[in-house]
Amino acid sequence: MTSAARHRRNLLIALSFLLPNFLGFLIFTLGPVVFTFGAAFTNWDLQGIEPLRWVGLFNFATLASDDRFWIYLVNTIYFLLGMPFAIAGSLAVAVLLSTKIRGLVVYRTLLYLPSVTSGVAVMLLWKVLYNPDFGPINHLIETFLGWLGFENAKGPAWLLSTQNLFALAVERLGIDPGQFGLGAREAIILMGLWGAVGGGNMLLYLAALTNVPKELQEAAELDGATRWQNFRNVTWPQLAPTTFFIVVMGFIGGLQGGFEQARVMTGGGPAGTTTTLAYYIYNKAFTEFQMGYASAVALVLFALIFAVTLINWKFGNKELNY
Amino acid sequence: MAAENIKGERARKFAAHVTLWVLAALSLLPFFWMVLTSFKPLAEVESPNPFPTEWHPENYRLVFEQVPFARYYFNSVFIAAWCTFLVVLTSSMAAYAFSRLHWPGRDHVFRLYLATMMIPGLVTTIPNFSLMVRLHLLDSYQGLIIPAAFSAFGTFMLRQFMMSIHPALDESAEVDGARPWQIFWDIILPLARPGLVTLAIFTFMGNYGSLFWPLIMVKSEALRTLPIGMMYFDSQYGRQTNVLMAASVMNIVPLVVLFVVGQRFFVKGIMLGSVKG
Known part of the structure; x- marks a missing residue:
């Protein structure tokens, strides 16, 4: 067989193995992406009230002046604020587990359970836990406050409250001091922390920690470094690629997030305070049937995620892999 | 001291x-x-x-009396099992082509394919929904299963796994006259079993708990999955917190069992999924 013939034969064999996956990819990923790029420039409406028309940049112009879009973008970013705490928590747990502690598997199993069971059932559970009147969380808070001498003090209204730690105003962009407090957004972030701290990121850190060369730490110890200095100057830089990966994935996931929480726990409320871009797209497309407009919002989301991915490509491999 | x-x-x-x-x-x-x-x-x-x-x-019995909970269970497990079977099949075939076969441009194509993993699902949902409507697959098992039968992540993960299998194995089989299909089926797949199990567990869990796609696809009561059924239950009988919690417990028990049984695969899978290709 000539070399060209062998090449062709190899290519055909490879294609036969790739065929099912590539077909699926073309039909359910690539085709739809191209389609969305087109749909975002039309007035496509599933109810067919108006005939389908090319509208140019109309959807994007509408979006730029759509207050709700900007408010929901802020909400989406607000939810990302849980990320540094989740990462710090995962790292702390991984450090505790990496000290050759007995019972590692037991701890790891118990701590991982919240992230295995995430989903509708667990969100319905948290909805009850957060109930301001008879939920156990406020019961604990109110008992504690009473014990401190604040009789009849009330806990936060959690999922029913528009308050937030940044005192963001309701239904407009801006600050309103009256909105300072704990509300629905904090409730969802705290639930996310519960699910994330012992989860996949913790496992990633745990694996990365076992790969930090022991000689480096021992050398630092001999030089009289304290445990904190050792962690700060030896371990933490060694963990940089892992941290970078976790942060990038966190951004990509977080920007698309918040749909389930909004759909299951709050309906996006109160007053839109827990509506993220993902939930907005869902509502525009599947309850208002404005497919063209929803596609435009989806493309903006795509652009944001693409920007994060570019940062990943640019810096991910070069500077952070030691 | x-x-x-x-x-x-x-x-x-x-x-x-x-x-x-x-x-x-x-x-x-x-x-x-x-x-x-x-x-x-x-x-x-x-x-x-x-x-x-x-x-x-008896709260647990009440769940089954108030809603067709057994049906929800069956639908979730049935759909997740089919998706899992198909994802493992299509991903392992593609991973084999990307890791064990030699053809021009392989690694470039793989890198391009990998890049598609970052396409957010929300960008493809609307056209996929409209495609399902056109194909008359709205409100059908096929419509819930087929779009979820392919996974770039699964291909990526299994490729990482298959790369670590020693190349001498399929080379010697080739010398003995084995055809690529035989090598795939008889040599690589058995050796990649831990990777396959890992991907199977992840895929099953993901589809068992999936909410967005069933929410827009399911119209009839007979097709409701557990997440959809739980939401319906909450909207109809949400005041009965005790029965709702019984339903939630039954919802997550399979996940907990699967996790405890397959724990070592979990740890492995998360590692494989994060290694850069």
Whole structure:
């Protein structure tokens, strides 16, 4: 067989193995992406009230002046604020587990359970836990406050409250001091922390920690470094690629997030305070049937995620892999 | 000095254990509360005492009487099982082509394919929904299964796994006259079994709990999956917190069992999924 013939034969064999996956990819990923790029420039409406028309940049112009879009973008970013705490928590747990502690598997199993069971059932559970009147969380808070001498003090209204730690105003962009407090957004972030701290990121850190060369730490110890200095100057830089990966994935996931929480726990409320871009797209497309407009919002989301991915490509491999 | 060091070490270990137990307790408390509430009589669900004064296991039976919960269970498991089978099949075939076969441009194509993993699902949902409408697959098992039968992530993960299998194995089989299909089926797949199991567990869990796609695809009661059924249950009978919690417990038990049984695969899968290609 000539070399060209062998090449062709190899290519055909490879294609036969790739065929099912590539077909699926073309039909359910690539085709739809191209389609969305087109749909975002039309007035496509599933109810067919108006005939389908090319509208140019109309959807994007509408979006730029759509207050709700900007408010929901802020909400989406607000939810990302849980990320540094989740990462710090995962790292702390991984450090505790990496000290050759007995019972590692037991701890790891118990701590991982919240992230295995995430989903509708667990969100319905948290909805009850957060109930301001008879939920156990406020019961604990109110008992504690009473014990401190604040009789009849009330806990936060959690999922029913528009308050937030940044005192963001309701239904407009801006600050309103009256909105300072704990509300629905904090409730969802705290639930996310519960699910994330012992989860996949913790496992990633745990694996990365076992790969930090022991000689480096021992050398630092001999030089009289304290445990904190050792962690700060030896371990933490060694963990940089892992941290970078976790942060990038966190951004990509977080920007698309918040749909389930909004759909299951709050309906996006109160007053839109827990509506993220993902939930907005869902509502525009599947309850208002404005497919063209929803596609435009989806493309903006795509652009944001693409920007994060570019940062990943640019810096991910070069500077952070030691 | 040495004795002091050992003492310090012991104190540190003890502190680590205490911290971890506190964290483990925080992880589990919501589950305890859920299980205890699922055994309460309705009159006690608002009581601050987390323990039921009388135990009502019949709450679990009530779930099946109030909604077709067995049907939800069946639908979720049936759909997730099909998706899992198809994802493992299509991904392992593609991974084989990307890792064990030699053809021009392989690694470039792989890198391009990998880049598609970052396409957010929300960008493809609307056209896919409209495609399903056109194909008359709205509100059907096929419509719930087929779009979820392909996974770039699965291909990526299994490729990483298959790259680590020694190349001499398929080379010697080739010399013995084995055809690519035989090598794939008889040599590579058995050796990649841990990777396949890992991907299967991840895929099953993901589809078992999937909400967005079923939410827009399912119209009839007979097709409701557990997540959809749970939401319906909450909207109809949400005031019966005890029965709702019984349903939630039954919803997550399979996940907990699967996780505990397949734990070592989990750890492995998360590692493989994060290694850059």
